[in-house]
Amino acid sequence: AKPRHADLLDDLNPAQREAVTHAGSPLLVVAGAGSGKTRVLTRRIAYLLAERDVHPGQIMAITFTNKAAAEMRERVSDLVGRRANAMWVSTFHSMCVRILRREAKTLEMSSSFSIYDSDDTKRLITLVARDLDIDPKKYAARTLAVNISNLKNELIGPETAVADAGNDLERRVAEVYVEYQRRLNQANAFDFDDLIMRTVELLQTFPDVAEYYRRRFRHVLVDEYQDTNHAQYTLVRELVGTEENEAGIGPAELCVVGDADQSIYAFRGATIRNIEEFERDFPNARTVLLEQNYRSTQTILNAANAVIARNPNRRAKRLWTDAGDGEKIVGYVADNEHDEAAFVAGEIDALADKGEADYSDVAVFYRTNNQSRVFEEIFIRLGLPYKVVGGVRFYERREVRDMLAYLRVLANPEDTVSLRRVLNVPKRGIGDRAEAVIATYAERERISFAQALRGAVNGEIPLLNPRSAKAITGFVELMDELGEVVESGAEVADVLEAVLERTGYRAELEESDDPQDASRVENLTELVTVAREFTEFTAEVAGPDGELPEADPGVPEPGSLPAFLERVSLVADADSIPAADGGEDGDGHDAGVVTLMTVHTAKGLEYPVVFGTGWEDGIFPHMRALGDPTELAEERRLAYVAITRARKRLYVSRSMVRSAWGQPQMNPASRFLDELPAELVDWRRLAPSSSSGGFGSSGGSPRAATTWGSRGGGSSSSSRAASTSPFGKAWKDTVALKLDVGDRVSHDKYGLGTVVACDGAGPRATATIDFGAAGKVRLMLIGSVPMVKL
Numbered sequence: 026a027k028p029r030h031a032d033l034l035d036d037l038n039p040a041q042r043e044a045v046t047h048a049g050s051p052l053l054v055v056a057g058a059g060s061g062k063t064r065v066l067t068r069r070i071a072y073l074l075a076e077r078d079v080h081p082g083q084i085m086a087i088t089f090t091n092k093a094a095a096e097m098r099e100r101v102s103d104l105v106g107r108r109a110n111a112m113w114v115s116t117f118h119s120m121c122v123r124i125l126r127r128e129a130k131t132l133e134m135s136s137s138f139s140i141y142d143s144d145d146t147k148r149l150i151t152l153v154a155r156d157l158d159i160d161p162k163k164y165a166a167r168t169l170a171v172n173i174s175n176l177k178n179e180l181i182g183p184e185t186a187v188a189d190a191g192n193d194l195e196r197r198v199a200e201v202y203v204e205y206q207r208r209l210n211q212a213n214a215f216d217f218d219d220l221i222m223r224t225v226e227l228l229q230t231f232p233d234v235a236e237y238y239r240r241r242f243r244h245v246l247v248d249e250y251q252d253t254n255h256a257q258y259t260l261v262r263e264l265v266g267t268e269e270n271e272a273g274i275g276p277a278e279l280c281v282v283g284d285a286d287q288s289i290y291a292f293r294g295a296t297i298r299n300i301e302e303f304e305r306d307f308p309n310a311r312t313v314l315l316e317q318n319y320r321s322t323q324t325i326l327n328a329a330n331a332v333i334a335r336n337p338n339r340r341a342k343r344l345w346t347d348a349g350d351g352e353k354i355v356g357y358v359a360d361n362e363h364d365e366a367a368f369v370a371g372e373i374d375a376l377a378d379k380g381e382a383d384y385s386d387v388a389v390f391y392r393t394n395n396q397s398r399v400f401e402e403i404f405i406r407l408g409l410p411y412k413v414v415g416g417v418r419f420y421e422r423r424e425v426r427d428m429l430a431y432l433r434v435l436a437n438p439e440d441t442v443s444l445r446r447v448l449n450v451p452k453r454g455i456g457d458r459a460e461a462v463i464a465t466y467a468e469r470e471r472i473s474f475a476q477a478l479r480g481a482v483n484g485e486i487p488l489l490n491p492r493s494a495k496a497i498t499g500f501v502e503l504m505d506e507l508g509e510v511v512e513s514g515a516e517v518a519d520v521l522e523a524v525l526e527r528t529g530y531r532a533e534l535e536e537s538d539d540p541q542d543a544s545r546v547e548n549l550t551e552l553v554t555v556a557r558e559f560t561e562f563t564a565e566v567a568g569p570d571g572e573l574p575e576a577d578p579g580v581p582e583p584g585s586l587p588a589f590l591e592r593v594s595l596v597a598d599a600d601s602i603p604a605a606d607g608g609e610d611g612d613g614h615d616a617g618v619v620t621l622m623t624v625h626t627a628k629g630l631e632y633p634v635v636f637g638t639g640w641e642d643g644i645f646p647h648m649r650a651l652g653d654p655t656e657l658a659e660e661r662r663l664a665y666v667a668i669t670r671a672r673k674r675l676y677v678s679r680s681m682v683r684s685a686w687g688q689p690q691m692n693p694a695s696r697f698l699d700e701l702p703a704e705l706v707d708w709r710r711l712a713p714s715s716s717s718g719g720f721g722s723s724g725g726s727p728r729a730a731t732t733w734g735s736r737g738g739g740s741s742s743s744s745r746a747a748s749t750s751p752f753g754k755a756w757k758d759t760v761a762l763k764l765d766v767g768d769r770v771s772h773d774k775y776g777l778g779t780v781v782a783c784d785g786a787g788p789r790a791t792a793t794i795d796f797g798a799a800g801k802v803r804l805m806l807i808g809s810v811p812m813v814k815l
């Protein structure tokens with residue numbers, strides 16, 4: 026049954042209603058956090074289906090995270106049932122993968138292409154740079170990768186980059202870019218930025234392709250428009266069209282929503298230009314402003330408004346709510362990061378005991394992923410259930426990547442980066458030299474690496490010694506065998522089992538004494554579980570007859586290996602990974618767990634209780650931003666995002682001392698704390714009196730005296746001078762650990778390692794330690810080193 030018109034509009038305010046019902050010209054909704062932008066988008070889709078007789082297949086909705094996409098689909102199917110399935114709701118990247126799978130031939134790629142993530146990209150760029158004799162000290166692979174990515178975000182192709190290069194760096198980058206792109210093509214792979222850039226290229230170069238999509242998608246909706254970059258903007262414009270084309274198809278209806286104050290992806294080329302110029306980009310555009318916030322208390326909103334007001338060059342807007350003032354913000358100054366985590370955990374427990382919040386109402390935010398460890402430790406110790414969203418980097422763990430590389434080679438033998446990754450993993454006697462010989466041969470014969478391996482089997486590569494040739498033959502036979510498992514139509518999980526078994530990968534880990542290897546086995550078991558669930562989930566969506574609601578040529582066969590790899594490649598940060606679940610509380614779905622995540626990941630979400638942690642200059646704002654007004658403005662927007670996630674209670678905390686790289690380091694208070702109006706914050710604990718900080722006095726904010734009238738820096742920095750200098754080291758002049766080469770150690774952060782070198786003496790003593798998967802790290806041995814000798 027169709028929902029009635031009134032049901033869809035009842036619980037909206039007049040401005041929201043206007044945005045939902047507006048028809049015809051392009052529509053921009055701009056508004057602060059929590060004002061219902063996403064709700065408008067979701068509701069608009071429902072309205073289109075229910076009231077404007079739009080078919081679900083004519084709708085394309087773009088969200089920034091997979092999580093938001095899932096939410097939107099769910100909310101829409103609540104409203105219109107299974108019909109929601111024919112609609113495209115996805116991230117920019119998923120949408121492009123779908124289009125590219127369908128149109129790969131047009132771009133002279135095969136539709137079984139691989140998707141390279143940033144790690145693959147860096148590997149390939151390293152290979153290319155080495156082959157081009159580029160000095161890695163002068164041009165690090167990461168620098169090259171960042172520059173190439175920036176070019177792609179600006180839709181600048183390799184030829185143009187070469188032509189436009191004006192200085193040494195640009196010439197080097199362009200040179201690498203050309204070769205990198207050639208090898209991507211050869212490997213039948215796209216990197217993340219390519220997904221967007223090549224889709225734009227496709228639509229711009231082939232009018233009939235563009236026409237197909239323009240005919241199909243008559244409604245395009247984009248959430249978080251402030252975080253689109255130039256390539257994404259162009260993609261939207263190409264999809265929608267700006268005027269009637271020769272075939273008489275007019276532009277599709279476009280609706281975008283965003284908030285310039287929440288633009289936090291400048292490092293990926295996002296630009297608020299796209300919001301500011303919307304009316305110029307899309308003629309006859311209509312703009313709707315929303316001002317009422319439905320999420321937070323007035324206290325929280327005032328705090329958010331006060332912080333963001335410090336940013337220069339922004340359009341002022343006031344958010345209001347009729348939710349009342351609510352609780353004061355709670356502030357806490359901890360001795361160190363462990364004390365901070367203990368405070369957070371204790372507070373969560375207290376709230377739960379008093380029945381004021383469930384665990385699932387609570388989110389803990391930090392600036393960077395590595396800050397999660399301290400919280401995890403104490404939560405585990407106290408038995409406080411939690412999950413870390415994103416940043417678990419489950420898919421970045423070595424063993425998981427190895428397995429995925431095997432699967433990728435099985436799906437696409439031309440995927441050279443993956444193939445070379447697993448060539449000698451586990452060790453099977455194919456050394457670096459043999460690999461280099463194969464690579465050179467492939468290069469010279471202009472064949473793929475996989476083909477060259479077969480050449481080696483047939484004895485076509487004279488430089489190869491017989492032992493290596495034999496090892497390679499074994500490997501090729503192994504891969505052929507595994508290929509047959511895939512061909513036989515086995516489930517992904519069973520393919521994975523076959524790989525673990527027949528390569529000897531699992532056996533090697535199981536025989537190892539290293540406790541890290543035991544956890545690797547667990548992760549692999551987890552990966553098999555993920556694959557199993559994937560198949561089950563697909564079967565569920567497909568229904569008993571095995572048919573998806575609407576077969577779409579852009580989508581790999583449900584449940585297939587390519588479908589699984591695609592799913593895994595596109596797991597954005599916002600996807601939670603069920604790794605931390607002890608399996609104790611049933612299916613564990615939000616069954617009362619605290620959520621830990623970075624502020625970036627929290628965009629678009631809301632929680633009744635939010636802990637903002639690590640508010641220290643050098644942490645948040647990030648060290649990188651301290652001397653750079655543009656970066657600082659971005660960090661402040663991030664603070665605005667953090668504050669506005671909270672519905673009822675907000676906590677902010679910082680710690681006096683935090684260890685970084687094995688060194689205790691004193692960080693001054695975040696300037697964003699200064700920017701919170703003093704009367705909104707109830708400081709539960711101030712700086713400990715023993716510290717050298719100048720603010721141990723009674724009551725008020727630690728910085729209340731300097732808050733007023735201090736505009737971004739200025740007088741507030743003088744108060745900061747009273748405490749230790751930002752990066753002052755607080756170590757004692759004693760050597761805490763005596764180590765020798767060969768000693769085994771256990772480090773809080775890096776795990777088990779072996780000392781491979783010792784340098785310096787006294788306070789300058791350092792040890793270089795091989796932590797296996799975590800790499801080699803050089804550590805100073807003074808102060809309280811978070812490491813013990815075994």
Ligand code: ATP
Nearest residue numbers: 036037038057058059060061062063064319320629
């Ligand atoms: P953000 O900028 O953080 O993405 P947003 O503008 O997208 O926020 P929503 O997430 O859509 O805001 O809405 C915030 C909260 O307010 C949600 O819980 C939503 O259900 C609620 N809300 C939005 N509009 C209304 C309304 N008219 N009446 C009641 N609740 C509303």
Ligand code: MG
Nearest residue numbers: 062063064629
């Ligand atoms: Mg939103």
